[in-house]
Amino acid sequence: MLPPTTTPPFTFQDGCLLLVDKPKGWTSFDVVNKVRWAIRKHLGVKKIKVGHAGTLDPMATGMLNICTGKWTKRLQELQGMDKTYTGTITLGATTASYDAEEPINATFPTEHITEEMIRAAAESLTGDLEQLPPIFSAIKVDGQPLYKKARRGEMVEVKARPVTVHEFNITRIELPEVDFIISCSKGTYIRSLAYDMGKALNSGGYLTALRRTTVGPFEEKDMWNLEALLKVIPEKEA
Template sequence: MNGIINILKPPGMTSHDAVSYIRRVFAMKKVGHAGTLDPAAAGVLPVFLGSATRLIEYSTEAAKSYRVEVTFGFETDTGDDTGKVTQTGPCELPARQRLEEVLATFIGAITQIPPVYSAIKVDGKKLYELARAGIAVEPKARQVHIHDIRILEVRRSTLLLDVDCSKGTYIRSLCQDIGRKLGCPAVMSFLVRTKVGDFTLEQAVSIEEISNKKEAIVLPLDFAVAHLPLVKLSPSECKDLQQGKAVFTQTCPSSLVRLYDTQERLVGIGQYDSTSSLLKPVKILSLF
C-alpha cells in the first residue's frame, strides 16, 4: 500500500496516535504524517503510507490554513486554554476597524517565539518534555510568514479568525501576540486546521470512515506533489535518473519538478540547473 490519507484528526488524539492507528488498520509499519497538530486541535492531518513517506517533506513545507478562536482576559503557560493561568486582566475589545488595523500588522514576515510547550527539540529533548520536568528553556525566536488573517466573528471576549500561514507558525503564539498588541492577555481556545497544501478539510475523512472504507480513501502518492510542475521522461531518461545520473534538457518549467514516465507513473522529484541545462535526481521512487 503506497498512498496518502487526508485524516480529519479529532480533538484529544495526538498526531502520533493517528499514525499508530493507521499502522494497526493497514497492518504496516512504514507510516508517517506531515505537520504535527496539537492534541487539543482538530482538522487536516495528511498521513503517508509506504513509499509515499518519502514525499512527506513536500507537504510539510506547504502553506497551512486554520480557523481559530482567540479568548481574551487571561494567558497560560501553554498558550491555549488547557494550561496553567499565568496572567489575567480586564479586557474590552476595540471597534472592528481597530481590530482590523492590529491584525494587519501581523500579515507578512514576522518574528515569533514558539510556546514553551511545543515539540521543538533542544539538545535532543522536546521543549514540552523539558517544561514538564521543570527545566526552564527559552525557545529561540523564528521568522514565519502570515499570508492573511480574516475576522469571521467578534464577540464580547472572543475573536473567530481564519489564518493562512507558512509552515512553522504557532497559532498559540500568534493569539498571545495579538492579545499583547491589543493590551489584553489572550489564549487560543479553539483550533481546527482547514488546509495543508492541497489537502482540505472538506475532503478529509474521519477515523470511522478509515476503518470502514480502508483502501477506498487512500489518495495516490503524487497528490502530495501536485503543486510541482510536471515533466515527462523517455524510457532512457527514466533509466538514467533512476541510476543517479543527470539528463540534459534545454527547457524545464521550474527548478523543482515531479517526474513521470511514459505510462503516467510518478518516477520521483528532479532539480533543474538552468546553468548546465541538467535535470538531476533529487528523490527517485522504486515502485515498479
C-alpha cells in the first residue's frame, strides 16, 4: 500500500510523501536539497534522509515525489508508476539534447506537414516501443551519467530500451508548435518522442515545454508550490 500524500503536521523522520511542483530551471536535486535543508533546520538535526522518485529535467516543471525518513525506502516503488505529461514539441529543427537546453543543430522544412500527418505520427509512437534515450540523459554508463560524457564530446553507444506509451494525444497544432498530453510507463523519455515525431514527419522535432501532471494515483491538484511548502516548515524554536 502506498504512503498517503502528507500535509501538516509533518512527521519527517517517521516518513512523509511530499508532492512538489518543481520550478522551471531547477534540477530535481536542487529541490531535494532545498527541502532537506529546511527539514534539518526545522528538526535541529544534522542528517535526515530525503530523496525523490523520478528525475525531471531542469527545463521541466511539475510533480516531483519527495520522500523523507523511513519512506525513502518506498522511492523505487514510486519510480515504477505510470506518469502523465503535457508539453510542446517544436517541429522543423533538432538539438543534441532533444530539447531547448542545447542550441539548434539542424533545421528542416515543415511546409509539407499536415494535421493528419501529425496525428498519425503520434499514433505510430503509441504502444510498446523500443526507445533510444537521448545522449544528454542521466542514464549511467561505466558509472557516469551520459550527459557528462556528451558534454566532453565522447562518443557513447546508447541502447534502445522498452517503454510503453499508453496515450499520445495532440491538443493544439500551430506550426511549428504542437501541444500534447502523454501517458506512459517509467523510463519513457518525452524528449525522444519529440525527436522521433520529427523524424516520422520527415522533418525535425525537439521539446520546448514539459510538465509532469500525475504519477500513479497522485494528481496535480495535490502538489505543493515549493515556496509555500518551505513556509510551512518553520525553523526549530531556540
